[in-house]
Amino acid sequence: MGSIPITLSSEKKKKPNQDQLEFGRTFTDHMFVMDYSNEKGWYNPRIMPYQSITLDPAAIVFHYGQTVFEGLKAYLTQDEKVHLFRPEKNMERLNRSNDRLCIPNIDEEFAIEAIKKLVHLEKDWIPSAPGTSLYIRPFVISTEAYIGVAPSKTYQFIVILSPVGAYYKEGINPVKIAVESKYVRAVPGGTGEAKTGGNYAASLKAQELVAGSGYAQVLWLDGVERKYVEEVGSMNVFFKINGEIVTPSLNGSILEGVTRNSVIKLLKHWGYTVNERKIAFEEIYNAHKDGQLEEAFGAGTAAVISPIGEFSWNEHKLVINNGETGEVSKKLYDTLTGIQYGTEQDPFDWIVEIND
Known part of the structure; x- marks a missing residue:
């Protein structure tokens, strides 16, 4: 699949205050997208400005729920290093989910490299307050315009990022x-x-x-x-x-x-x-x-x-x-x-x- 071209956003979003972060409400400036067709396999990986997705109303994802997702985080250390926690396990599980939903497997190593490249580009979005992090949401959607009950012939693999606050604002409570x-x-x-x-x-x-x-x-x-x-x-x-x-x-x-x-x-x-x-x-x-x-x-x-x-x-x-x-x-x-x-x-x- 080769390199991952980057198209930078011309307008940067205003970053939220770190003490007001809600889970999954705010998203960064860029996202990763890759396409699939039965003829080409997975192709055209790219990082692009965060934007809406245009799909046909008959896209299979809307009607039969052929979609999978993952969730992991990027953490900023005290010395400004960026950590991922066991991303290979998330990509392994993504492919197990893909298999169950009849979605073509994704190259796990390439997916991790794509995530690393996207997170590196958005490093300024990783909050530094205690307990905060950058939530990473990879997902696959079926995009073929067809309302027959069958696996899609086309898909998109997308990764979006969201700065999130500490899950427990006052320590962990039962x-x-x-x-x-x-x-x-x-x-x-x-x-x-x-x-x-x-x-x-x-x-x-x-x-x-x-x-x-x-x-x-x-x-x-x-x-x-x-x-x-x-x-x-x-x-x-x-x-x-x-x-x-x-x-x-x-x-x-x-x-x-x-x-x-x-x-x-x-x-x-x-x-x-x-x-x-x-x-x-x-x-x-x-x-x-x-x-x-x-x-x-x-x-x-x-x-x-x-x-x-x-x-x-x-x-x-x-x-x-x-x-x-x-x-x-x-x-x-x-x-x-x-x-x-x-x-x-x-x-x-x-x-x-x-x-x-």
Whole structure:
């Protein structure tokens, strides 16, 4: 695919105040775009001014949701270096999602180089305040004008960037979670393990219903028996029970999170026993009743670690660790963010540095 030509924007946007950053509301001056056709494969990679996309109303993406996306971040260190955190894992997962949605694979190394080039161009957009970062959103859309149910013959791969504030403005605080028993997020054999828009659209109803009762998110149960834990909101979930860390095993409906993988590696590095297996929520309830449920937390790119202070399940309230952030949750958050911002040792060589 060769080099990546750059067309610079003639008008630069005003950058937002770092203390007023909202997640995903502001976008940088440029974006990366690459096209695909069955005849040419992936071609015409370019960086261009951020702009609207013109698509035919019959484009397949609008009708059948043939689209995938990823999410990662660029971090500015104290000495002005720019870090990416395990971008190769995001590109590997992008291609797994592509495969599930019948989208042609993308050259992973080239995609990372494109991201690095775009982030380097937009370095001035990376906020420097503690806890802030530049969110990177790669995505693929099906663009063929055709309303027959079939894979598209044309696509675009696009990367956009958004400066984002600290997820927790006053430190990490435990959230309240409602266990969802009516709606399901995904089932094995479906698209739950792919990062595709339809999964997230399907999750909105349950989250909207519990938000009115003061809950931050829902805990999803399996779609068959409605008893086994899957994810919390759009994050993977972990529990500390009597000293052991347990998390749902990947079963075809659970997204394989990059943060999930990193958490497991760190915990094992520290000597914890980590067990990936099926977990009935009744087991969580009984562990809480017996005083053995010590911590619970979500893990994902946006929040890194999100401690859970309370579950609501079948009219039961399960308050965890007196509603306070647990020791393991805090250590994971501090270590992962420390590695990302270059203040902690990186024992696994997870950081990819973008050089000037």
